[in-house]
Amino acid sequence: MTTPSTTVKATGSSPGTPSGTEIRLDRVTKDFGLAAPAVDDISLTIRPGEFMTFLGPSGSGKTTTLNLIAGFETLTAGTIALNGTDVSDVPPHRRNLGMLFQNYALFPHLTVAQNVAYPLRERKVPKREIARKVAEVLELVQLTGRDDNHPSQLSGGQQQRVALARAIVFEPSALLLDEPLGALDRNLRSALQAEIRRIHREVGSTFVFVTHDQEEAMNLSDRIALFNNGRIEQIGTPQQLYAEPETLFTARFLGDSNVFELGQAALGRSIVWDGESWGVDPATVAAHPGVRAGSAIVVRPEDVEVAARRDEVPPGANAVRAVVRDVEYMGSYRTLLLAMGRRGLPGRTRVSPLRGDYAIGDEIVAWWRPGAQRIVAA
Amino acid sequence: MTSTPEMTSSPATASGPATGRRRYTKVDPIPWWLKAFGGVVVIFFILPTLFVIPMSFSDAATFEFPPRGFTWRLYENFFTNPIWLDSLGNSFLVATLTAVLATTVGTAAAVALWRMQGRVARFVRTLLMVPIVAPAIVVAVAVYIAFLGWQLTGTVLGYVLAHTAIAVPYVVVSVTGALGGFDLQLLRAASSLGSSPSRAFVRVTMPLISRGILTGAIFAFIVSFDEVVLALFLRSPVFQTLPVQMYNSVTVEIDPTISAASSLMVVAVTIIFLLPQLLRGRARRR
Numbered sequence: 001m002t003t004p005s006t007t008v009k010a011t012g013s014s015p016g017t018p019s020g021t022e023i024r025l026d027r028v029t030k031d032f033g034l035a036a037p038a039v040d041d042i043s044l045t046i047r048p049g050e051f052m053t054f055l056g057p058s059g060s061g062k063t064t065t066l067n068l069i070a071g072f073e074t075l076t077a078g079t080i081a082l083n084g085t086d087v088s089d090v091p092p093h094r095r096n097l098g099m100l101f102q103n104y105a106l107f108p109h110l111t112v113a114q115n116v117a118y119p120l121r122e123r124k125v126p127k128r129e130i131a132r133k134v135a136e137v138l139e140l141v142q143l144t145g146r147d148d149n150h151p152s153q154l155s156g157g158q159q160q161r162v163a164l165a166r167a168i169v170f171e172p173s174a175l176l177l178d179e180p181l182g183a184l185d186r187n188l189r190s191a192l193q194a195e196i197r198r199i200h201r202e203v204g205s206t207f208v209f210v211t212h213d214q215e216e217a218m219n220l221s222d223r224i225a226l227f228n229n230g231r232i233e234q235i236g237t238p239q240q241l242y243a244e245p246e247t248l249f250t251a252r253f254l255g256d257s258n259v260f261e262l263g264q265a266a267l268g269r270s271i272v273w274d275g276e277s278w279g280v281d282p283a284t285v286a287a288h289p290g291v292r293a294g295s296a297i298v299v300r301p302e303d304v305e306v307a308a309r310r311d312e313v314p315p316g317a318n319a320v321r322a323v324v325r326d327v328e329y330m331g332s333y334r335t336l337l338l339a340m341g342r343r344g345l346p347g348r349t350r351v352s353p354l355r356g357d358y359a360i361g362d363e364i365v366a367w368w369r370p371g372a373q374r375i376v377a378a
Numbered sequence: 379m380t381s382t383p384e385m386t387s388s389p390a391t392a393s394g395p396a397t398g399r400r401r402y403t404k405v406d407p408i409p410w411w412l413k414a415f416g417g418v419v420v421i422f423f424i425l426p427t428l429f430v431i432p433m434s435f436s437d438a439a440t441f442e443f444p445p446r447g448f449t450w451r452l453y454e455n456f457f458t459n460p461i462w463l464d465s466l467g468n469s470f471l472v473a474t475l476t477a478v479l480a481t482t483v484g485t486a487a488a489v490a491l492w493r494m495q496g497r498v499a500r501f502v503r504t505l506l507m508v509p510i511v512a513p514a515i516v517v518a519v520a521v522y523i524a525f526l527g528w529q530l531t532g533t534v535l536g537y538v539l540a541h542t543a544i545a546v547p548y549v550v551v552s553v554t555g556a557l558g559g560f561d562l563q564l565l566r567a568a569s570s571l572g573s574s575p576s577r578a579f580v581r582v583t584m585p586l587i588s589r590g591i592l593t594g595a596i597f598a599f600i601v602s603f604d605e606v607v608l609a610l611f612l613r614s615p616v617f618q619t620l621p622v623q624m625y626n627s628v629t630v631e632i633d634p635t636i637s638a639a640s641s642l643m644v645v646a647v648t649i650i651f652l653l654p655q656l657l658r659g660r661a662r663r664r
Contacts (some may be wrong), residue, residue: 072566092569093577099570105563109585118581119571166571176570 020049020206021083021173023069028078030064037076038064040230046174046208048083051200053209055217056227057253063178065227066210070176071095082173098167100180104159106151112138112162113147119170137169140199157188164199174206181216193219214254218242226250242300247377251298258304258340258347260297262375273297274341278318281370295377301335303372304349306358307365319367322347324358334358338366427644434637452638462635465623469603472534472619476541476602481595483542484549489583491550492557503554509544514607517544522611532614540612541602548601549594556590592654600647 023046030039039061046052054062067073069080071092079088087095106115113134120130138144141161151159160180167175177196181189197220200207211217217224218238226233226241226249234241234250245251248259260273270277278297305317313319323344326337336358338347349366351358358364429443437447456462487506491499509517521540522531530536560583568578584591606621613622620639627633 070566070570072569091574092566093572093574096572097570099567101563101567103561103563105561105567107564107567107582107586118568122572122577170572 020047020204022046022048022081023174023206023208024081024084025065025069026079026081028065028068028080029076030061030068030073031076037230039068041078042230042232043078044225044232044235046206049204049206051197051207051209051220051222053211053217053221053224054227055211055214055224055253056233058212060227061230062210062212062225062227064230066176066178066208069208070097070099096170096173098170098172098175100160100163100167100175100177102179102182104151104156104163104183106159106163106166108151111148111150112143112154115151115162116166116169118166123170133169134165137165140168140202141165141195156184157192160184160192161195164196168199168203168205172205174208175203177207177209179210179212182211182213189216190219196220218254226253228253243374245298245374245376248296248298251296251374251376256301256348258299258301258349260299260345262296271297274320274343274345276318276320276341278373279316279370280375281373284371284373285375296375298374298376299368299372301348302350303368304347304366305368306336306349306351306355307367310365313365313367317367317369318373319365322364322366324360324362324364326360327358329353338364340366430637430640430644433634434641436634436637438634452635453642455633455635456638456642459635462620462623462639465618465620466639468534468617469620472537472541473599473603475534475538476545477595477599479538480542480545480549480598480602481591484546484594484598485553485587485591487546488550488553488557489579492554492560503550506550507547510547514544518607518611521608525612531612532617534617536612537602537609537617537619540608541605542598544605544608545598545601548597549591552594552597553587553590556587556593560586589654596650596653600650604643604647 025042025044028039028042028044029037031037042061042065054065056062064073068075071087071090075088079086081087082095082097107118110118116134116137117130120133125133134147135144138147141164143158143161143165146154146158146162151162154162163180180196181192184192193216196207196209209217209220221238223235223237224241225235228249233253234246236244241250242254245254251257252259262271262273270279272278307313307319310319310321320340322338322340324336325339325346328335328337332353333350334353336349336351338349339345340347347366432445433443434452435448435450436445437449437451438445487502491503521543525531525536525540530539564582564586565575565578568582569575573581604621605619606625609619609622610625613619618626620643624636624639627636627639
């Protein structure tokens with residue numbers, strides 16, 4: 001290390017003490033020279049010790065943003081600061097950030113113990129200390145006794161545990177996780193999710209997690225930044241993003257939704273969709289600068305009730321007639337796939353198996369309370 | 379020499395799916411005529427050796443086959459005559475230095491071209507192959523004219539530089555082959571763990587492509603060790619390599635010691651070639 005002063009030091013001391021690094025992105029842009037910038041003027045502050053997830057479809061810029069934080073890509077514009085220190089021009093090996101990759105990226109020529117010891121050896125930690133820390137961290141990821149195995153002798157889940165151990169053993173300022181569970185099967189994935197959550201609690205450092213899997217994001221995160229076309233569409237807690245989507249994209253990306261596009265309809269006390277007149281609860285209008293006239297009404301399937309006739313709908317509820325297109329049996333509940341209104345807009349609702357039988361072709365009335373709907377920008 | 383790329387890439391792919399190759403033969407068996415043709419080619423390559431080695435033990439004063447009697451006399455000649463011994467030493471010195479230099483340069487070039495990708499990299503890689511395909515005599519004359527001006531003819535440095543130029547492509551081919559299975563993500567991982575690019579090369583890249591590097595080094599050594607055309611041009615009365623001395627011994631003096639020298643050369647080169655395989659076998663057993 002020629003210029004140790006630029007090395008970013010971890011604020012935390014040892015695992016167990018809650019600590020973390022603030023990561024601040026200020027007007028960050030990355031342009032690969034394609035039609036549109038991969039990352040387009042993003043500003044974002046990740047709080048110390050926070051579990052932040054970058055969620056979005058592929059090509060939305062979430063991985064590029066992570067690579068910019070890691071230092072694998074150079075910024076086109078903007079700055080990135082760790083705990084207030086501008087690291088925009090600091091090479092990745094001096095940023096002191098741990099990184100987890102989708103394909104594990106373990107060194108195949110080294111054993112488990114040597115892989116985990118790698119970052120400590122690079123930091124010239126004394127031999128005895130290395131042995132102690134390696135044993136400690138392998139216990140933390142529940143992988144003791146495999147020290148002398150080579151990565152190829154381990155399962156995918158075990159390999160990712162080794163990679164996790166290697167990425168946290170040197171107490172990095174923050175841990176960056178690039179779709180680390182993408183290559184694992186479903187059961188293993190949920191087991192490792194729990195593991196990652198536990199380790200986040202125990203280590204207490206800042207985690208930045210990239211995924212395209214909304215369930216994974218909901219499960220793990222303190223906050224989610226939802227990416228779309230190189231920008232952050234919305235940022236907030238999982239509950240906020242699910243219950244209070246600000247844009248149609250957010251509403252559609254997280255969970256299932258019934259979406260009624262409103263076109264030119266004006267937003268007043270009531271709105272009209274396909275001949276139906278619906279009430280509006282002012283609290284359901286997203287406080288987003290993009291929303292003026294209502295753009296779309298979003299209702300979650302679990303908020304949609306089913307009535308056989310219109311006179312069974314409680315007063316004040318918003319209703320629309322619908323035809324049952326299909327019934328999906330999900331165990332604890334059933335999903336009705338609907339064709340709503342005159343145009344047969346696809347929709348869905350959840351009903352309890354106790355609530356009678358529905359057959360394909362049944363004509364019903366779907367209804368919900370105005371407080372359950374959300375009016376968002378298109 | 380056209381078969382060289384396959385020969386160099388085989389150690390790199392050896393770790394890959396050998397089963398795939400076996401399955402292929404089951405689906406599509408090798409026809410008898412191809413086996414026969416292969417046999418003829420093998421004989422064609424090995425036959426001269428089968429003549430030379432018995433002849434090296436011959437009692438006759440000139441070349442004769444079948445050999446008469448049995449004696450170590452030619453080997454005695456070889457190991458007591460300072461002209462033969464010196465040229466052997468010179469050859470080892472030049473080949474060793476060439477191997478070191480060509481491996482360093484060739485590995486660096488292969489890694490750089492691998493990182494660059496793209497059209498420029500492909501062009502440069504092709505350019506690096508030119509010394510293999512260019513006629514040796516053309517290269518030799520060009521080198522000779524240039525080195526005369528720089529007063530490098532007859533010097534160790536001159537030999538090493540000239541041999542390095544023709545040895546580098548072999549190193550580039552074998553190292554490029556080894557890099558084929560290398561995961562670039564490992565270098566990102568290394569840098570996230572605190573390795574500077576040069577440290578990552580030493581601790582990650584090099585161990586993983588060591589087989590390609592070793593193969594390249596062996597090729598470079600042998601290319602230099604048995605190179606005769608360039609060496610003929612560069613020789614001086616006080617410094618010549620073993621192949622040149624062998625050439626002299628036939629054209630100038632008709633000295634049967636050459637059959638001992640040839641035999642030694644064949645054996646030495648064969649051992650060097652087999653070295654990586656022997657090492658690999660040992661590593662596997664461990």
